Amino acid sequence: MKYQIVLLSLIVSLSGCGQRNASNGNIQEEKPGTAVTLTHVAFGKIEKEIILSATTVYQNKSVVGSPIPAFITEVLIQPGSRVKAGDILYRIESKEQHALGNGNHAVIPIKAERDGIVLDVQQQSGSYVTEGTVLCSVAEVESLVFEINVPYEQQRYAYSGSKCMLELPDGTRLAATVHAPLATMNTVSQSERVIARAKAPFLPEGMNLKAIFAENNASSKGMILSKSAVQSDETLTEHWVMKLADDSTAVRVPVEIGNSNVSEIEIKSTTLSPQDLIILTGGYGLEEGAKVVVTQEKAAL
Incomplete structure (x- = not known):
């Protein structure tokens, strides 16, 4: 009789452990989803940008x-x-x-x-x-010019009369026009100095900035996305986006990219449509089928 009581106690104890383990398992399965924001693809085109270095110079001193x-x-x-x-x-x-x-x-x-x-x-x-x-x-304030260093193989972008954008260190952009090349070339980098002028506030001499030229052969109108929505592998050979398959499930969609600028990138793939809900933020590192919680939906670009 004593042995029966001990055996019965052991069975009850094991049963309780099993219930607790099952309960713990259920708790682990109910993980909250990753918070994400959403966006949509938009239609447009992006001109390819050529970025060169430039310096401020006062010609008349x-x-x-x-x-x-x-x-x-x-x-x-x-x-x-x-x-x-x-x-x-x-x-x-x-x-x-x-x-x-x-x-x-x-x-x-x-x-x-x-x-x-x-x-x-x-x-x-x-x-x-x-x-x-x-x-x-x-x-003389009016003598401010911008000397652009143009590699010899990229002279087709910076010719007399061509347009460019000058980006200052604080992100300000100035519309500029190329006037004439100087008759000198850097023997080490094989780059030519080209003079550009722009309407600008006072700038110190010797400031380094970017000269941005748009390549003329812009792609035809297609889908574009915010760069934040596009992910890639370490070698930058594969690209993908995460989109919602339903209200709370993220799936990975491989894409082919085209031209890009500071904030946007072209999507050449035909696997996306304007109706797709694309994860804009919170999608980095998500696995296929991961659960997500939408915190905000942003409009298309």
Whole structure:
């Protein structure tokens, strides 16, 4: 009888463990889906972009130097100051006057020769300078140009009269026109310098930026998607998107891509339609048949 009671207790205990395990299994199966946002394909075309490097240059600059050996008594400018012809930039006194040590010594004004903007200030008040020492340099604002480095094999894009977009480091874009190539070529990179002009705010000389040319043979109108929706393997040879098969299931759809720009990419495949719900964000790393939760649906591009 005692053995029967022990056996019965053991069976009840094992049964309880099985129920708990089954319950735990059910909990594990009920994992929440991955949060995603959705988009649709749109119709349009993207021009292929050729990106070259460019630099800001002021073609007309005047260097202001000291006419005599002197001490600088006052500096009236700073980098970025706008000046007009005749404005006083510096005041200096000769070393002979300075040696007298009285308060009535003659001061010599150094004036701007033309309108412009001060690029740099190389000497400060109290400094002693010799004759010809550079005090500052002034550039004509209207003489700002953009020197584009054009590899020889890409000269067909940057010819006189061609258009491009200049992208500044902060992302601002300026419409520019190519004017003429310079008669020099970099012997190492075999690139030619080409001058472009654009309506621009004051920019410092020597700023590096991008010159973006659109290739003329743009593809015909087709489907385009946000780049965020397109995934690829490590070698960039295979591309795919994740779309919804139903309200909560994601499936992988291989696609063939075409031209692209900063934010969009062409889809050449015929496996997608405007009605498909494409995962825009949250789709990275999802497996075939993964469960998802839609948090927001975004309009087509």
